[in-house]
């Protein structure tokens with residue numbers, strides 16, 4: 001191997017990304033006495049919570065659960081302030097974890113991994129970065145995040161705009177004060193839905209450009225009551241153990257009852273109860289709402305009635321009501337005052353499905369319906385989800401095959417974790433794993449523990465490579481797709497389906513079987529000597 005202009009080094013494992021996944025991976029590897037190097041593109045740790053600093057950014061899983069569970073001591077010493085932690089607190093938590101476990105000395109910030117090539121003779125990966133590093137590693141763990149690469153939206157004329165263009169996922173660290181400004185925001189996904197109510201309170205005028213409305217439920221966010229925290233502390237071990245075997249890895253109360261076995265009054269009462277609880281609990285009201293179109297309509301009609309109740313102008317309420325995809329098949333948004341914000345005099349909604357954006361002008365946005373003038377434009381236009389970050393690294397496995405070509409028709413892998421022909425390469429919360437349908441931190445812990453335990457098992461048997469068989473990969477990929485096809489998810493043009501990125505294969509990306517089922521399967525595979533994997 002030739003060393004060009006970088007520093008050449010050798011480690012057991014390279015980890016790409018220093019979000020929660022990369023940090024916990026490093027911690028586990030250290031505990032096993034393995035050497036590891038973490039590369040992180042950002043100038044700080046925290047991943048999602050490092051980048052997404054837009055006003056109102058906060059987690060949509062309750063903070064008590066959206067945190068590491070691997071260390072009782074860490075759980076005891078960290079205190080959350082709100083039911084749903086705001087971004088700044090989550091970033092503090094990430095930094096606390098980095099300091100508490102002395103992780104920083106193995107994390108190289110401001111460094112993007114460009115390539116990872118497998119050398120079949122040495123059974124090692126060569127990883128190169130944009131800073132000129134070249135590292136040889138036995139294993140590579142991609143902890144690159146599911147929603148880390150913004151989509152390449154390319155509005156004509158954007159460079160001509162004389163004001164400032166912001167992106168929710170690349171928000172200035174010093175924050176932005178919109179006081180007195182005319183602001184336009186493009187997009188109405190979770191990022192927009194969280195930021196619109198806050199920006200509306202600052203701006204002179206806020207105009208929302210909506211292509212597709214989203215369903216959103218209230219967060220009912222509030223300071224964490226000391227009694228609730230005490231109750232959590234007293235029962236935490238049991239709660240954590242139970243959640244590990246639930247579908248989502250977080251608190252919710254799914255029921256077995258079918259929609260059509262209940263009457264309209266029961267439907268309303270059940271959905272209302274869950275609307276008042278807030279968050280994702282509404283997805284568990286009836287067992288069939290995610291699979292039966294008629295059952296789903298009941299949920300959709302309840303949500304539409306709520307929008308009509310909350311938004312005074314019936315035309316705006318109608319525009320804000322989704323009509324062409326089932327309830328819950330795009331990621332449900334969790335908001336604070338989103339719908340009520342449209343009752344403000346300084347907020348207006350533009351339907352860009354009816355009057356598409358034609359160009360950005362020096363002074364604002366031109367749609368087919370007219371011109372709008374702005375001081376600032378915000379792009380809340382989403383991410384190239386789940387495969388985007390991996391596609392941007394030149395990953396080459398056996399025979400020089402690129403991951404990009406292996407996944408040309410959509411991701412193929414085993415357990416969402418490893419790819420045939422790419423030995424010792426692991427994708428934490430990769431496509432085909434429960435990932436984004438779950439409490440991400442709980443899924444991250446499960447994947448990291450599986451990887452760490454696998455490496456320990458291999459070391460015990462003097463094995464140096466592991467990779468899935470082509471057959472196991474084909475069967476898992478079929479299973480992931482078949483399960484998704486049993487649900488209503490594929491009916492939405494969502495980022496779950498890759499539908500938000502032109503040219504991306506239309507495949508349902510996460511595994512819908514649930515984290516608990518998935519965990520049992522992984523445990524069994526390991527206990528049976530790594531069924532479906534070839535070890536050498």
Ligand code: N01
Pocket residue numbers: 058059060061147153154186187188189190191192194210211212331334352380381382383436495500
């Ligand atoms: O992105 P999105 P997001 N012209 O893809 C529109 C997580 N998250 O950043 O639907 C005009 O949901 C697009 O319109 P359409 C969460 O998992 C969590 O908001 O394609 N419009 C859509 O309205 C979430 O699901 C939290 O028709 C364009 C919007 O932009 C995921 O991240 C907070 C356009 C993009 O919505 C992504 O959310 C934030 C174009 N060319 C994010 N391109 C929490 O609550 C796109 N759009 C924890």
